[in-house]
Amino acid sequence: xxxxxxxxxxxxxxxxxxxxxxxxxxxxxxxxxxxxxxxxxxxxxxxxxxxxxxxxxxxxxxxxxxxxxxxxxxxxxxxxxxxxxxxxxxxxxxxxxxxxxxxxxxxxxxxxxxxxxxxxxxxxxxxxxxxxxxxxxxxxxxxxxxxxxxxxxxxxxxxxxxxxxxxxxxxxxxxxxxxxxxxxxxxxxxxxxxxxxxxxxxxxxxxxxxxxxxxxxxxxxxxxxxxxxxxxxxxxxxxxxxxxxxxxxxxxxxxxxxxxxxxxxxxxxxxxxxxxxxxxxxxxxxxxxxxxxxxxxxxxxxxxxxxxxxxxxxxxxxxxxxxxxxxxxxxxxxxxxxxxxxxxxxxxxxxxxxxxxxxxxxxxxxxxxxxxxxxxxxxxxxxxxxxxxxxxxxxxxxxxxxxxxxxxxxxxxxxxxxxxxxxxxxxxxxxxxxxxxxxxxxxxxxxxxxxxxxxxxxxxxxxxxxxxxxxxxxxxxxxxxxxxxxxxxxxxxxxxxxxxxxxxxxxxxxxxxxxxxxxxxxxxxxxxxxxxxxxxxxxxxx
Numbered sequence: 001x002x003x004x005x006x007x008x009x010x011x012x013x014x015x016x017x018x019x020x021x022x023x024x025x026x027x028x029x030x031x032x033x034x035x036x037x038x039x040x041x042x043x044x045x046x047x048x049x050x051x052x053x054x055x056x057x058x059x060x061x062x063x064x065x066x067x068x069x070x071x072x073x074x075x076x077x078x079x080x081x082x083x084x085x086x087x088x089x090x091x092x093x094x095x096x097x098x099x100x101x102x103x104x105x106x107x108x109x110x111x112x113x114x115x116x117x118x119x120x121x122x123x124x125x126x127x128x129x130x131x132x133x134x135x136x137x138x139x140x141x142x143x144x145x146x147x148x149x150x151x152x153x154x155x156x157x158x159x160x161x162x163x164x165x166x167x168x169x170x171x172x173x174x175x176x177x178x179x180x181x182x183x184x185x186x187x188x189x190x191x192x193x194x195x196x197x198x199x200x201x202x203x204x205x206x207x208x209x210x211x212x213x214x215x216x217x218x219x220x221x222x223x224x225x226x227x228x229x230x231x232x233x234x235x236x237x238x239x240x241x242x243x244x245x246x247x248x249x250x251x252x253x254x255x256x257x258x259x260x261x262x263x264x265x266x267x268x269x270x271x272x273x274x275x276x277x278x279x280x281x282x283x284x285x286x287x288x289x290x291x292x293x294x295x296x297x298x299x300x301x302x303x304x305x306x307x308x309x310x311x312x313x314x315x316x317x318x319x320x321x322x323x324x325x326x327x328x329x330x331x332x333x334x335x336x337x338x339x340x341x342x343x344x345x346x347x348x349x350x351x352x353x354x355x356x357x358x359x360x361x362x363x364x365x366x367x368x369x370x371x372x373x374x375x376x377x378x379x380x381x382x383x384x385x386x387x388x389x390x391x392x393x394x395x396x397x398x399x400x401x402x403x404x405x406x407x408x409x410x411x412x413x414x415x416x417x418x419x420x421x422x423x424x425x426x427x428x429x430x431x432x433x434x435x436x437x438x439x440x441x442x443x444x445x446x447x448x449x450x451x452x453x454x455x456x457x458x459x460x461x462x463x464x465x466x467x468x469x470x471x472x473x474x475x476x477x478x479x480x481x482x483x484x485x486x487x488x489x490x491x492x493x494x495x496x497x498x499x500x501x502x503x504x505x506x507x508x509x510x511x512x513x514x515x516x517x518x519x520x521x522x523x524x525x526x527x528x529x530x531x532x533x534x535x536x537x538x539x540x541x542x
Contacts, residue, residue: 370396424459
């Protein structure tokens with residue numbers, strides 16, 4: 001299969017790189033806005049951006065400044081050597097040494113296991129394949145082949161590599177070293193989105209039944225997670241695709257006029273020495289995903305999702321992944337000096353403890369690191385701890401197992417109504433009053449998730465008990481466009497009106513001042529004014 005060749009251009013020189021705690025600045029000539037630069041830390045690429053991403057600064061049109069990526073800032077303590085390197089060659093790499101904060105020693109941009117980190121195309125922390133051990137790519141492709149085998153066993157869809165797993169081998173003849181996962185897609189034989197979604201759910205259940213760890217990001221997108229020697233390893237994305245009335249749709253960015261015979265029957269492509277399936281005309285797929293410039297390497301590439309495509313995809317497939325990576329990264333990489341799980345219960349937990357019946361069960365929603373969960377369990381309560389991600393609860397799980405505490409930790413995605421109904425039915429089936437505790441949850445939910453929370457509470461409170469939820473009285477809003485989760489005030493009358501159709505009623509409200517020192521949006525230790533609500537379920541008259 002012939003590969004295209006990219007193009008390179010002559011560019012003016014960069015110069016005068018300077019660093020401080022807020023960001024970097026450099027000199028570049030006019031007309032260089034589209035030039036792509038790698039940011040190197042101690043000689044290793046950690047991020048890429050375009051010159052045009054850095055606006056003019058210091059009143060000099062030839063001088064540009066750029067804030068550090070938010071995900072990098074918590075690691076900038078000590079001394080580090082940074083460099084800007086043009087992606088498409090040139091002798092004008094510029095270097096500078098920076099001193100950040102008051103810490104001594106070198107800046108270390110690594111995860112808790114010592115694996116080097118990067119800032120990925122979404123602005124989140126991630127790992128590049130090039131920074132793993134030499135066996136990583138083979139393991140990733142083994143995982144990809146295992147996923148393909150399960151899909152083939154349980155369906156007749158046409159499966160092929162897509163995204164970066166197609167782009168690198170087709171354009172460069174190898175897996176892209178800056179990639180962090182493997183991408184698969186399939187072409188359904190169905191044409192109606194409802195049938196495509198039902199098929200996707202069946203495939204998801206089949207993958208779970210085969211013992212795989214499956215995270216559903218939307219009705220048309222699942223992620224398969226794997227471990228190696230007890231640590232998280234490369235993951236595999238699986239995207240649904242279908243053709244309807246001449247339009248080809250593929251999660252998440254594709255809506256394009258394509259004939260079915262341009263995609264199937266599948267062909268093969270060499271990926272690191274092994275044959276993998278590809279669509280019939282790879283350039284059709286690459287153009288649809290990356291645009292006409294895909295043949296030129298661009299590590300600063302950002303997906304541009306047309307509004308019409310995004311509206312269709314969200315309407316058909318929803319989004320069950322809102323802010324998940326941010327919370328996952330926060331618990332995985334943040335708060336390196338966090339106390340031992342359970343050693344520091346919140347003021348709110350202490351307040352609620354006096355209202356829980358002796359030995360009464362507790363449902364901790366949004367359990368986070370599990371501090372309150374373990375404290376309740378240590379007082380003799382059986383606790384179900386549910387959270388959006390499992391990374392925060394990992395330490396608490398180990399503590400609970402070591403101490404023999406009566407706790408069950410599980411992941412619950414309030415953006416997925418199916419998972420909400422399953423969790424609610426399971427807890428309601430016990431037919432016992434339960435105390436629900438949800439500290440800091442309401443202020444961090446997007447609006448569309450709250451009705452699912454009310455549904456869950458209505459199910460578990462029908463046999464009695466109370467729900468204790470707090471809501472901020474003032475908003476901590478992150479900078480616009482950063483992708484950080486919300487933490488905001490919601491009027492009590494709005495909440496009461498939303499929950500009333502579910503049979504829920506606010507019986508009491510109490511104002512409080514709640515200390516917070518562990519948030520993903522970097523506010524630092526602060527005291528947040530909150531309103532604590534006591535909620536019960538009331539049987540509606542027939």
